[in-house]
Amino acid sequence: MKKIILLIVLLSMQMQAQSPQVSSGKVQRIDNFKSNYVDSRTIDVWLPDGYSDTQQYAVLYMHDGQMLYDAATTWNKQSWEVDEVAGKLISEGKIKKFIVVGIWNNSQKRHPEYFPQKPYESLNQTQKDTITAQLQKAGRTKEIFHPISDLYLKFVVTELKPYIDSHFATIKNKENTVIAGSSMGGLISMYAICEYPEVFGGAACISTHWPGTFSSENNPIPNAFIKYMESHLPNPKTHQIYFDYGNKTLDALYPELQKKVDALMQKKGFTNTNWSTQFFDGKDHSEKSWAERLHIPLQFLLKK
Numbered sequence: 001m002k003k004i005i006l007l008i009v010l011l012s013m014q015m016q017a018q019s020p021q022v023s024s025g026k027v028q029r030i031d032n033f034k035s036n037y038v039d040s041r042t043i044d045v046w047l048p049d050g051y052s053d054t055q056q057y058a059v060l061y062m063h064d065g066q067m068l069y070d071a072a073t074t075w076n077k078q079s080w081e082v083d084e085v086a087g088k089l090i091s092e093g094k095i096k097k098f099i100v101v102g103i104w105n106n107s108q109k110r111h112p113e114y115f116p117q118k119p120y121e122s123l124n125q126t127q128k129d130t131i132t133a134q135l136q137k138a139g140r141t142k143e144i145f146h147p148i149s150d151l152y153l154k155f156v157v158t159e160l161k162p163y164i165d166s167h168f169a170t171i172k173n174k175e176n177t178v179i180a181g182s183s184m185g186g187l188i189s190m191y192a193i194c195e196y197p198e199v200f201g202g203a204a205c206i207s208t209h210w211p212g213t214f215s216s217e218n219n220p221i222p223n224a225f226i227k228y229m230e231s232h233l234p235n236p237k238t239h240q241i242y243f244d245y246g247n248k249t250l251d252a253l254y255p256e257l258q259k260k261v262d263a264l265m266q267k268k269g270f271t272n273t274n275w276s277t278q279f280f281d282g283k284d285h286s287e288k289s290w291a292e293r294l295h296i297p298l299q300f301l302l303k304k
Helices: 002-017 082-091 107-114 117-121 125-137 149-167 184-195 221-232 249-253 255-267 287-293 295-301
Strands: 026-033 041-047 058-062 098-103 177-182 202-206 240-245 275-279
Touching: 041 082, 058 149, 082 098, 082 295, 098 149, 107 149, 107 184, 117 149, 117 184, 117 221, 125 221, 149 184, 177 184, 177 295, 184 202, 184 221, 184 240, 202 295, 221 255, 240 255, 240 295, 255 275, 275 295, 287 295
Parallel strands: 058 098, 058 177, 177 202, 202 240, 240 275
Antiparallel strands: 026 041, 041 098
């Protein structure tokens, strides 16, 4: 057993050391990016073909950065194929030129870093205990659950973004700064544009994990998310938000919850010019599915 555990650790270290191979552009890796708020982590920055310091580029921040570019380096041998999708759209002139900042997750703390904190803190103690119990049952935590997403976003906004803007040829305003992720990464992308509307002009929330836990029964958090969004959604005149979902595997939990979110978006004045929700019948909760449709949110949020 000890030999097997050691082999898994060594394979994980090897994958982390192995830079992703890309079909277009290039990836510039920043190892062990330090933070005062969260654990240090790897950052993989994708630069499109022809990247030049004499031009300026929009920036897409993406969560789960180790899953974005090269399936050979990921745990499940799937990836978002960001380099292929983005490179093709840019070369065809369909969207702005942009770079991608892939923020690696911290596997042990992914759930607390991506779980919107203020909606959780609005729950009473009994409801919080329910969330902990459901996450413990799903094997996501052994301890009492505490989100740390406010610190995670503080890291992204006050430490990572200034570094990216000072080391790459970026356009710094919110109109050219967007954030995206899937599942829990969809939740934290929603939270980011609500908490920092002056920083992010667009968010892609793909297969958004509205249950927060892995049960729809006796689960108080979806309503807490909607209540939070009702008072924190950014101005639809100056922001764009994209949602999507399938209906297989984990995505089967999402259709009814997404309908409630869509009703709120309409209530808050969002229209098809600044908001899109897409349903993909028969699609599951996987990087393969997200790669197939990544071109849609990219064209919606980064159109010229």
